[in-house]
Amino acid sequence: xxxxxxxxxxxxxxxxxxxxxxxxxxxxxxxxxxxxxxxxxxxxxxxxxxxxxxxxxxxxxxxxxxxxxxxxxxxxxxxxxxxxxxxxxxxxxxxxxxxxxxxxxxxxxxxxxxxxxxxxxxxxxxxxxxxxxxxxxxxxxxxxxxxxxxxxxxxxxxxxxxxxxxxxxxxxxxxxxxxxxxxxxxxxxxxxxxxxxxxxxxxxxxxxxxxxxxxxxx
Amino acid sequence: xxxxxxxxxxxxxxxxxxxxxxxxxxxxxxxxxxxxxxxxxxxxxxxxxxxxxxxxxxxxxxxxxxxxxxxxxxxxxxxxxxxxxxxxxxxx
Amino acid sequence: xxxxxxxxxxxxxxxxxxxxxxxxxxxxxxxxxxxxxxxxxxxxxxxxxxxxxxxxxxxxxxxxxxxxxxxxxxxxxxxxxxxxxxxxxxxxxxxxxxxxxxxxxxxxxxxxxxxxxxxxxxxxxxxxxxxxxxxxxxxxxxxxxxxxxxxxxxxxxxxxxxxxxxxxxxxxxxxxxxxxxxxxxxxxxxxxxxxxxxxxxxxxxxxxxxxxxxxxxxxxxxxxxxxxxxxxxxxxxxxxxxxxxxxxxxxxxxxxx
Numbered sequence: 001x002x003x004x005x006x007x008x009x010x011x012x013x014x015x016x017x018x019x020x021x022x023x024x025x026x027x028x029x030x031x032x033x034x035x036x037x038x039x040x041x042x043x044x045x046x047x048x049x050x051x052x053x054x055x056x057x058x059x060x061x062x063x064x065x066x067x068x069x070x071x072x073x074x075x076x077x078x079x080x081x082x083x084x085x086x087x088x089x090x091x092x093x094x095x096x097x098x099x100x101x102x103x104x105x106x107x108x109x110x111x112x113x114x115x116x117x118x119x120x121x122x123x124x125x126x127x128x129x130x131x132x133x134x135x136x137x138x139x140x141x142x143x144x145x146x147x148x149x150x151x152x153x154x155x156x157x158x159x160x161x162x163x164x165x166x167x168x169x170x171x172x173x174x175x176x177x178x179x180x181x182x183x184x185x186x187x188x189x190x191x192x193x194x195x196x197x198x199x200x201x202x203x204x205x206x207x208x209x210x211x212x213x214x215x216x217x218x
Numbered sequence: 219x220x221x222x223x224x225x226x227x228x229x230x231x232x233x234x235x236x237x238x239x240x241x242x243x244x245x246x247x248x249x250x251x252x253x254x255x256x257x258x259x260x261x262x263x264x265x266x267x268x269x270x271x272x273x274x275x276x277x278x279x280x281x282x283x284x285x286x287x288x289x290x291x292x293x294x295x296x297x298x299x300x301x302x303x304x305x306x307x308x309x310x
Numbered sequence: 311x312x313x314x315x316x317x318x319x320x321x322x323x324x325x326x327x328x329x330x331x332x333x334x335x336x337x338x339x340x341x342x343x344x345x346x347x348x349x350x351x352x353x354x355x356x357x358x359x360x361x362x363x364x365x366x367x368x369x370x371x372x373x374x375x376x377x378x379x380x381x382x383x384x385x386x387x388x389x390x391x392x393x394x395x396x397x398x399x400x401x402x403x404x405x406x407x408x409x410x411x412x413x414x415x416x417x418x419x420x421x422x423x424x425x426x427x428x429x430x431x432x433x434x435x436x437x438x439x440x441x442x443x444x445x446x447x448x449x450x451x452x453x454x455x456x457x458x459x460x461x462x463x464x465x466x467x468x469x470x471x472x473x474x475x476x477x478x479x480x481x482x483x484x485x486x487x488x489x490x491x492x493x494x495x496x497x498x499x500x501x502x503x504x505x506x507x508x509x510x511x512x513x514x515x516x517x518x519x520x521x522x523x524x525x526x527x528x529x530x531x532x533x534x535x536x537x538x539x540x541x542x543x544x545x546x547x548x549x550x551x552x553x554x555x556x557x558x559x560x561x562x563x564x565x566x567x
Contacts, residue, residue: 017413046270050274133281134283201286202292
């Protein structure tokens with residue numbers, strides 16, 4: 001080891017070279033009470049995708065709500081746009097450590113989706129989001145109702161660009177942003193929780209940024 | 219909305235590094251066969267994605283996932299269920 | 311099977327080594343080349359990259375990958391770094407680093423995106439912005455070797471001030487009738503600019519690249535969207551996808567834990 005450094009958890013196990021004058025820029029950022037631990041604020045909007053951007057035609061787009069083998073509801077684009085629209089402003093937090101404040105989204109809340117299919121309560125405690133390109137993520141329904149989650153179609157007032165998940169993505173801003181699944185097409189209710197794409201491969205099953213639940217094992 | 223370019227990183231190479239750390243031979247020149255469509259190509263020609271979270275390597279013909287690698291504080295992950303095999307050529 | 315099949319070489323576990331800055335060269339208003347001494351460097355091939363790691367005094371670390379700009383023939387390793395606003399590492403490397411400073415590096419990594427003179431040509435190199443770096447390593451290697459295979463560098467930059475290695479490439483092309491360098495400027499062109507304008511599109515590729523019948527070895531490097539567009543155009547023009555090798559620059563967002 002190369003001597004005493006204040007934060008021992010950040011020291012690599014092998015010999016490291018200290019680079020004169022290098023320091024983290026990220027720690028110079030703003031409001032600590034708004035920023036979850038380990039995050040830094042960005043004004044960019046990084047694109048991170050596990051696959052190529054699907055080019056989805058609105059004429060072909062549908063969104064479905066499922067329980068087991070049954071279809072609880074299915075909407076084409078016009079029908080989906082006709083559902084009650086809500087606009088929210090939230091901070092978002094990516095597990096790769098960037099956070100973006102005050103992002104504005106418009107779409108259909110999970111509560112309004114349930115109403116639209118005549119459910120006064122959720123059909124099961126968990127959901128799996130299924131997306132074009134095969135991406136999946138699991139979310140407890142308790143984290144979607146009460147205005148906590150929506151299927152969003154507009155970012156900052158404009159249609160969401162394909163690279164950012166358009167035409168529609170799931171939005172669950174209080175969890176790490178990998179849960180806000182891009183290119184969502186189906187929400188499937190599940191009796192038992194099952195891990196999605198990243199949850200089954202090194203990442204935390206739930207993903208609360210305030211508890212820094214980034215990885216499986218945290 | 220702009221793509222973040224807040225430091226240039228070789229995205230594909232970040233993916234390669236994640237994989238390479240697990241193999242004794244140069245992984246980029248190994249050949250592999252896609253389980254989904256049967257096409258054979260070099261690992262170096264697979265399409266890399268998601269490097270900041272992990273490496274997702276997809277078939278350049280059908281976009282199916284051949285392998286995934288991730289490095290977290292709790293360990294390294296490698297999944298290859300989308301690849302039928304890896305073939306490393308010997309130098310003889 | 312491709313003509314560039316290579317045997318898989320055993321690699322030693324990637325280990326960090328000490329790099330010391332011996333010289334700094336200003337390439338453009340925001341791009342610098344760092345010439346590094348690495349005591350036990352095992353050698354590399356043009357097109358490979360390495361990882362660098364910076365450690366602050368409080369133990370904070372950041373890690374990035376950079377293509378090697380120097381050919382295997384050079385004694386010092388060259389990295390060419392573009393300063394990106396809001397970046398964590400590139401502003402340090404471009405603005406703060408002095409000759410004599412040190413950091414850790416490891417590599418070389420990646421035997422796939424390489425060109426050696428033994429592979430022959432014609433060689434078709436297509437660069438978006440700082441994607442020119444690994445391709446420059448290939449051209450510098452080509453120049454050191456005999457029998458210069460016919461080569462084309464097609465390079466897209468935003469403005470004349472952004473063209474990296476401009477003087478060196480002009481000089482290389484003047485010395486070598488088998489090398490063509492074509493620049494296209496996408497945002498700003500100087501008065502009297504007679505060269506290409508706008509992004510690299512299918513028409514430009516059709517006009518400039520060696521035709522598919524000549525089976526050129528093609529290397530494309532730049533941002534992910536650039537690489538995907540150019541690759542798609544090339545395949546549509548009839549080039550065999552197996553002859554097209556790509557390297558993508560992408561968003562950072564952190565390198566893991």
